[in-house]
Amino acid sequence: MEKLDIPGAALVVVRVEGVVHAKGYGRVSEDGGEVTPQTPIPLASITKSVTALVVMRLVESGQLELDAPVQRYLPWFRVADPDASADITLRHLLSQTSGLSTLSGRLSFGSTDISREALAEATRELAEEDLVAEPGTEFHYSNSNFTVLGAILEAVSGRTYEELVEEEVFAPLGMGRSFISVPAAEAHGMAGMHQYFFGRVVPVENLPYSRRVLPLGGLVSSAADLGRFARVLLNGGSLDGTRIISAEGVQEMFQPEVQIQDRVFYGLGWLIADVDPSRRVFHGGDGEGFTGTIALFPEEGWGYVVLINANSYSSGPNFQQLKQAVEKVLRGQEPAEVAPTIFIAPVIGLAALLFVQLIAAARTIFLLRRWRRHPDRRPRKAWIRWGWHVGLPLLASATIAVGVLVLLPHMFEIRLQGMLLFAPDVGYLVVAIGSIAIIWGILRTILVVRSLRSRTPRH
Template identity: 40%
Template sequence: MRILLSLVGVLALLPVPANNAPANSAPANNEPGLAYVVTKGDGVVRVVGEGRDSNGDPVGPDTPMRVASVSKSFTAAAVLTLVDEGRVALDRPVVSYLPEFRMADPRAAAITVRQLLNQTSGLSDRTVDIDATQEAPDLAGYVAALRTGRLARTPGTDGEYCNVNYDVAARLVEVVDGRPFAEAMRGRIFGPLGMTHSTVGDTPANGYNSVFGVWVERRELPAFRGGAGGVVTTAADMGRWLISQTGHGPRIVSAAGLREMHTPGPAAGTYAMGWGVEHADGRTLLVHSGNLFTYTAVEAIDPATGEGWAVMTNSASPVDRTYDQLLALAGGREPELNWRPGTLETALGVIALLALGLGVLGVLRARRWQGRTWRLLPLLVPTVVLATCPLWMSVLIGRTVTWAQMTYFPVPLTITLAVAALAGLATAAARVLVRRSVGSAR
């Protein structure tokens, strides 16, 4: 019960006031910002910003936003620059460059650089201590936190998406380059491409989560430093990045390196290096999406036509609409800015209201209940489901899900489970109290 009450306190979602907002600024509530860019060949066709950030400032081409897992393509490019320089070989073991990389599983010594980037290393959220890695003060500490972990499978035999691959790759870049990862990225990627508003590890303005269709400002969590999700960039800078990934503009990775980046490796399925191969609208696109606590992004390029697209938002909800918006851009259409709640959120809202109503009814009718005590057990099922929510969510999606994540973009689901649990507990408690009072009266 104590855990449940604590969770309900978190779910109150106390909105964070917009800091330093100008007195005459339009309210940012209920209208998160969105920015997108379209490129072709060596030029930017269009770069647009709409809405406002949590400070009340208009979102524009140079508004910093987290791009979450889109960062993986940048990290892969940084590794490929080292490959081009002859300082790293893709098929050599990671430990030959990163002796500190040790695990409780001896098979880890065979993991190659290519397998990290193709996500075929055998590393898995299910077999390493993710909490310990998140508490590490830097990338060296992150790698050290892996020492108690094991592999889910033999390296190179199958693919599994795991952020650990790219955070280890970031540490490899640090060690081989000789500079902290953020500085190495600035020197190898951002600087040469003119991405002057891009960084690794910075914390942008607060973002938004949809709570049954109401956009609530949320405090953005501390900076991500690693290669799996640490990049903060802008729509204008993303245009420069997309141009380079189609082989135009300033060259940071050789043509051979780009081919390596864009080609799925053995056992990797459709995953290349920081890019996934997808077929949409008759095209073969290279795509990668990203979602963190309050930011969502997606990028894509069409190597055949030299076109590129990216969509970035300072919001996150249970259903990501950015991919549909990107496909609209790829089809020459304007992205649909639809901030209304989706079917899933509407359904969850209806279920929450129904559970609340049944809970009230159950308490009011407790005196009429004549069942045996063991028949109260089904009322406790929602509490068990809520208490184990991160566990079964992790199983369903194949990646570790934390309580913190459950109180951000999936919060409508968490609220619905909490309401159902409270309704069941209240009904059960009322029936037990009534039975005791009746027994005492006798």
């Protein structure tokens, strides 16, 4: 943590019979306070595993069927393809094989919709969405899958997602330091969130809150509570005499549904890796200032939880190093030396492009001043005047603007608004470069054209 400049973290290691290790490290926030295993920290996409358990609870109570089409529960559900709309099932949603795109799942980033119909409304907005694959054929990680699941849960149960999670998971498992959202947890000692801004860790405050993101990444829990969640799954679905789900239900969630890469699969709300010496069932979570992972080894009967109150998408540490190091230590192995990866290629490339823009602008200003002082130095050939000094720079500005404001976010399958939330240093560089390209591109053209059209004074 010291080498990676991580402010705070909590680690809990469990076996079927109980907690093996539970400890907090570092600080809760800039104002002080120590992180403990009971400190609430946002879960981000670890939430998907909790949502999957809620779905399985309703499956086992007979309210849902995994292989039923979504339209059985949401008759109005649509994507752009009518046939595909009828083919998508709950299993497809849970296994990330519906064909919904990664980009579609990020469109709610930055939303502030807290209405009762937020999940249903977000699901309705998929009506014009083109699928990237036929349902059931390919893995495409999309938050939209769990948005739709949230809408289904609410429609079938008549309860809000918040009520469902509390009644179906948190209360039965005794997860008293777990909360439905960041606003709900802030009054109960939630750890402050942090991001890395050009390599420096800074606190994050006043992030937008929306009910649209609850089933896919909105829950908050402590490492100790998440340890109880891990134990019930390691123990075949029961904990302290309370059965939450059948052993068969647990096995169904942990069964590989689709291959992602060599020896890595996605089940029902869980990632599965066939690694030595035994299968790892896990899920990570990355948010706008927090990250974590829960990993289970069902064949060996143990697992661990790591929650961190910071995150980096662009110019901070690679948190995967810490998670891998934890697992190696738990297996009695020597962990690899951790090292910060402060600046990645996009940050360096964008910073270099901004520098080139500023140099080019300064050169143009110098050139215009020289033309004003020495009009005879203005080019006389038309292709140099209008092609080299006007057309080419304007084309370059337009290309840069489209590249950074449109193509770059599309390449990372995220909107600019989401980029500003999750990677603010990259986002601000993109906004600065795009703004300069548009504003200076237009202003430069006007100034150069005016200078070239002005008459040379007679002497």
